[in-house]
Amino acid sequence: MTSPPASAGTGTAPAVRLLGGAASLGGRPVLRGVDLTVRPGEVVSLLGANGSGKSTTIRAVMGSVPLQRGTLELFGTPYGRFRAWHRVGYVPQRTSAASGVPASVREVVSTGRLSRHGLRPFRRRDREAVDRALDAVGMLDRAGDGVGNLSGGQQQRVLIARAMVGEPDLLVMDEPMAGVDLASQQVLADTLEREVRRGAAVLLVLHELGPLEPLIDRAVVLRDGCVAHDGPPPPAAGQHALPGHDHVHPHGGDHDRRARTTAPGLLP
Amino acid sequence: MLNAAFMQRALLAALLIGVTAPAVGLYLVQRRQAIMGDGIGHVALTGVSLGFLLNTSPVWMATLVASAGAVVMELIRERGRTRGDIALAMLFYGGMAGGALIIKLSPDGSMANLTSYLWGSILTVSTADIATVGVLAALVTAITFGLRRQLFAVCQDEEFARVTGLPVRLLNLLLAVTAAVTVTVAMRVVGLLLVSALMVVPVAAAQQVTRSFAATQALAVGIGVAVSLTGTTASYYQDLPPGPAIVVLAMVVFGLIGVLAVPLARRRHRTGGGGAEPAACDLVLPGPREDTGSGQGPARGAALAE
Ligand SMILES: Nc1ncnc2c1ncn2[C@@H]1O[C@H](COP(=O)(O)OP(=O)(O)OP(=O)(O)O)[C@@H](O)[C@H]1O
Numbered sequence: 001m002t003s004p005p006a007s008a009g010t011g012t013a014p015a016v017r018l019l020g021g022a023a024s025l026g027g028r029p030v031l032r033g034v035d036l037t038v039r040p041g042e043v044v045s046l047l048g049a050n051g052s053g054k055s056t057t058i059r060a061v062m063g064s065v066p067l068q069r070g071t072l073e074l075f076g077t078p079y080g081r082f083r084a085w086h087r088v089g090y091v092p093q094r095t096s097a098a099s100g101v102p103a104s105v106r107e108v109v110s111t112g113r114l115s116r117h118g119l120r121p122f123r124r125r126d127r128e129a130v131d132r133a134l135d136a137v138g139m140l141d142r143a144g145d146g147v148g149n150l151s152g153g154q155q156q157r158v159l160i161a162r163a164m165v166g167e168p169d170l171l172v173m174d175e176p177m178a179g180v181d182l183a184s185q186q187v188l189a190d191t192l193e194r195e196v197r198r199g200a201a202v203l204l205v206l207h208e209l210g211p212l213e214p215l216i217d218r219a220v221v222l223r224d225g226c227v228a229h230d231g232p233p234p235p236a237a238g239q240h241a242l243p244g245h246d247h248v249h250p251h252g253g254d255h256d257r258r259a260r261t262t263a264p265g266l267l268p
Numbered sequence: 269m270l271n272a273a274f275m276q277r278a279l280l281a282a283l284l285i286g287v288t289a290p291a292v293g294l295y296l297v298q299r300r301q302a303i304m305g306d307g308i309g310h311v312a313l314t315g316v317s318l319g320f321l322l323n324t325s326p327v328w329m330a331t332l333v334a335s336a337g338a339v340v341m342e343l344i345r346e347r348g349r350t351r352g353d354i355a356l357a358m359l360f361y362g363g364m365a366g367g368a369l370i371i372k373l374s375p376d377g378s379m380a381n382l383t384s385y386l387w388g389s390i391l392t393v394s395t396a397d398i399a400t401v402g403v404l405a406a407l408v409t410a411i412t413f414g415l416r417r418q419l420f421a422v423c424q425d426e427e428f429a430r431v432t433g434l435p436v437r438l439l440n441l442l443l444a445v446t447a448a449v450t451v452t453v454a455m456r457v458v459g460l461l462l463v464s465a466l467m468v469v470p471v472a473a474a475q476q477v478t479r480s481f482a483a484t485q486a487l488a489v490g491i492g493v494a495v496s497l498t499g500t501t502a503s504y505y506q507d508l509p510p511g512p513a514i515v516v517l518a519m520v521v522f523g524l525i526g527v528l529a530v531p532l533a534r535r536r537h538r539t540g541g542g543g544a545e546p547a548a549c550d551l552v553l554p555g556p557r558e559d560t561g562s563g564q565g566p567a568r569g570a571a572l573a574e
């Protein structure tokens with residue numbers, strides 16, 4: 001866990017290779033043979049309707065949902081033997097960053113460094129990485145605040161920082177932009193672009209491509225647990241990002257509410 | 269009073285309990301499992317009775333049985349919520365009933381013996397007990413403070429922790445056993461029925477005024493030590509059972525901090541912990557609305573992201 005084997009072939013092996021992945025939840029087949037490959041430096045977006053199996057695919061790739069059939073390799077290593085977790089950064093589909101006891105933004109983001117320092121002490125370079133990641137999502141000035149006191153979109157940005165703080169070669173993000181305002185999305189898109197240029201692979205679930213659109217190399221569209229499309233991003237999806245498009249977002253309640261009360265509500 | 273040898277032992281035990289109970293309770297509360305300590309306490313009762321029956325140390329036997337119970341609870345939790353609450357309830361009742369039955373079977377055990385374990389007693393803390401308690405408390409302290417970052421990550425977001433490569437399952441089991449050990453460390457003074465209160469109440473009291481996990485840990489342990497020592501001393505002079513005295517004190521501290529929390533937060537804001545934010549809007553709106561059309565959020569958000 002702390003001393004990963006020097007993995008062979010950063011440049012050659014795909015970061016994610018899922019072949020014929022099938023999984024059930026509560027006895028119901030949810031994935032029915034999903035093929036998904038993400039190569040280093042590639043940005044792949046998972047699209048699809050609510051309940052089409054996007055989160056389940058992500059969780060299968062991260063090992064939280066066991067595969068019934070199919071094979072999964074991360075960086076060319078079969079999942080069962082994969083130990084190089086410091087190469088992976090993960091943003092789960094948001095519930096909440098808060099728990100039963102107060103935790104500061106810095107403490108939550110620091111857990112993303114555990115893949116680097118493991119059981120050894122937290123050192124200065126870990127601390128600096130946390131500062132950089134918080135700066136990248138524009139939350140450095142709130143580092144000492146409790147995560148429970150942040151808005152939904154701010155919590156989401158904290159979770160993104162937590163995923164990036166380990167300087168991963170593969171970023172897996174489930175609706176990272178849910179509840180994040182457009183300007184912050186642009187900031188995150190720029191950050192992501194730097195990561196990609198560094199050679200990182202990105203797999204992310206999106207409902208709207210938004211400011212990320214120019215980054216996306218490939219879109220995989222799921223329908224009822226099957227891949228319905230694997231290729232260039234469908235142009236229709238891009239329309240959602242056009243200005244004036246009515247934002248009705250299933251997970252963005254917090255932000256939308258805030259935006260409404262701060263912007264037009266001030267006017268008589 | 270300190271020349272009474274048993275009082276010295278009782279105070280030492282109280283100190284160890286004041287440190288360990290909140291230190292473990294912190295993680296249980298974080299995982300929203302505050303009543304797990306209660307379950308372990310009930311199971312430990314069977315262990316105490318078994319100790320009498322088999323004529324071995326009740327403390328060690330309780331540690332053994334409570335650890336086994338805690339591991340079972342953790343495995344049930346891990347396997348999902350389905351009927352988990354019923355299984356836990358069974359463990360509670362089984363532990364309590366088993367303890368009461370077994371004590372009747374043992375030759376020199378009686379309900380009276382059990383009562384001192386249920387409510388705690390400073391008079392019965394023997395030298396052998398204090399050695400056992402010392403060893404176990406050192407173990408618990410090393411784990412809860414030494415593995416703070418790891419345990420924090422696991423209790424904060426288990427799914428994420430797994431992807432950092434932490435041995436999540438091992439850490440969960442370690443935490444369960446640590447909680448069980450803490451219960452048996454504390455049972456001599458506080459009593460099995462109220463151990464859980466000392467694990468939870470100081471944490472609940474502390475988190476009314478803290479914003480970080482580390483600060484909550486420090487303050488909760490501070491409160492735990494203060495109320496254990498004060499409660500034990502008071503019970504010596506007033507001839508009260510120590511467990512209830514300690515717990516009532518902890519509740520009083522909880523209430524006091526609750527009353528002080530609001531003015532404290534206000535002052536922290538005024539003296540500017542982060543940035544001094546004005547309480548009123550100081551933006552002057554340009555002209556009669558032209559820049560804000562129907563598009564919301566984004567324009568405002570720009571300022572936020574800068
Ligand atoms: N814990 C569960 N038990 C049983 N079925 C589940 C569970 N979680 C999800 N499902 C089912 O699996 C299917 C896929 O769910 P999934 O979360 O992968 O959808 P999604 O594509 O991520 O949707 P969304 O856009 O809403 O996030 C859904 O039909 C859902 O009902």
Ligand SMILES: [Mg+2]
Pocket residue numbers: 054055056093174
């Ligand atoms: Mg989803």
